Amino acid sequence: MTIKEVAALAKPWVSGSAQPFVRIQSITKKFDDFVAVDDVSLDIYKGELFCLLGGSGCGKSTLLRMLAGFETPTEGSIEIDGQDMAGIPAYDRPTNMMFQSYALFPHMTVERNIAYGLLREGVRKAEAMERVADMLRLVQLERFAGRKPDQLSGGQRQRVALARALVKRPKLLLLDEPLGALDKKLREETQFELVKIQETLGVTFIVVTHDQEEAMTISSRIGVMNAGRIVQVGEPAEIYEHPNSRFVADFIGSVNLFAGHVTVDEADHIDIATPELEGVIHVGHGVSCSPGQELFYAIRPEKLRLSRARPDLPNTFPAMVDEVAYMGNLSIYRLRLPSGRHLNATQVNLSRHVEDAISWDENVWVSWDDNAGVVLTR
Known part of the structure; x- marks a missing residue:
């Protein structure tokens, strides 16, 4: 098997021949005069852990609820595993949904909570309990099977809810802010557990979240939403390093x-004059644009370099250090340019203490490589 063929299996979205597992076509959802989801089309592939990412009110939860069958699209269609979902109620869809609140039965044990859906569907008790035992092992809660939800930590309750959703063996699991109720440290730990469980089972996950770090950590791909629309879809590194707009x-x-x-507009470079820097940004590649066209240049704080001596780099500008925030693993520098504009730079703290570290009120040079940023036309 060639490297290209292996990549196509691992990333079916790069193969033109791969068939989407979930196909959303021109979906619109209106609530009276309000358009919650606006003409969204999206393909999601089998085995993906796909994140819908956006701020409050952007339409991501409404889109998830339409996939689950809890809301009916105003226009458009949804297919799951080749089957049109039009007219199919939530209880007959090959999906299950895990809510942020978890909604565990407080009077039932962990084991009974997980088994509840199977027993309601008429699965034989012996088979149901065998499947429950498999789920308890998967989420590492065997020794908590006899406890009630109020005897569990937040992370443990989250895993019970996940096991309950997965024990019914859905083709597609929908998760609405599944880690939102956890504290930061526990949320970070649980993110890796979620990925491990998803990879073990191979079930397709669609996760709604407003947390950018969470989406970057767990997803195979991200769909960024704004005002009811999907504004960019891509792998985490693509979304971060090559955003397609100022919003993203x-x-x-x-x-x-x-x-x-x-x-300056040449085939191998362009120059962008910006009053905020009181100078010119040199970009080391060509861009599809017109001379004099207004553009936007985006550069991440970690791409910036700080030094007391002027470096020999194409983009070098004077600045004053206004503030320094020590975050442990890195320090954030808030810099003031001669124009009065502020910008942020981050530096990794490789040593416990650096005696000559750049500090407040110092005059420094801020610089970056000519390919460190990205040029945006919208």
């Missing part, structure tokens, strides 16, 4: 954005 660049992580006009 600003929404994902931290970024410094500059507006400017093209002053």
Whole structure:
């Protein structure tokens, strides 16, 4: 098998021949005059852990509820595993949904909570309990089988809810802010557990979240939503390093954005004059644009370099250190340019203590390589 064929199996979205497992075509959902989801088309492939990422009110949960069958599209269609979902009620769809609240039965044990759906469907008790035991092993809760939900930690309750959703063996699991109720440290730990469980079972997951770090950590691909629309779909590294708009660049992580006009437009480079830097940004590749066109330049804080001596780099500008925030693993520098504009730079703290570290009120040079940023036309 060639490297290209292996990549196509691992990433079916790069293969033109792969068939989507979930196909959303021109879906619109209106609530009276309000358009919650606006003409969304999206393909999701079998075995993906796909994240719908966006701020509150962007339409991501409404889209998830239409997949589950809890909401009916105003326009458009949804197919799951080749079957049109039009007219199919939630209880007959090959899906299960895990809610943020978990909604565990407080009077039932962990074991009975997980078994409840199977027994309601008429699965024989012996088979149901065998499947429950498999799920308990998978989520590492065997020794908690006899406990009630109020005897569990938040992370344990989250795993019970996940096991209950998976024990019915859905083709597609829908998760609405599944880690939102956990504290930061537990949420970070549980993210890796979620990925491990998904990879073990091979079930297709669609996760709704507003947490950019969570989406970047767990997903195979991300669909960024804004005002009811999908504005960009891509792998986490693609979304972060190559945003297609100012909105995506600003929404994902931290970024410094500059507006400017093209002053030099060559096949292998362009120059962008920006008053905020009181200078010219040199970009080491060509861009499809017109001379004089207004562009936006985005550069991440970790791409910036700080030094007391002026470096020999194509993009070098003077700045003053206004603030320094020590975050443990890194330090965040808030820099003030001569124009009054502020920008952020981050530096990794490789040593416990650096005596000559750059500090407050110092005059420094901030610089970056000519391919460190991305040029945006919208």
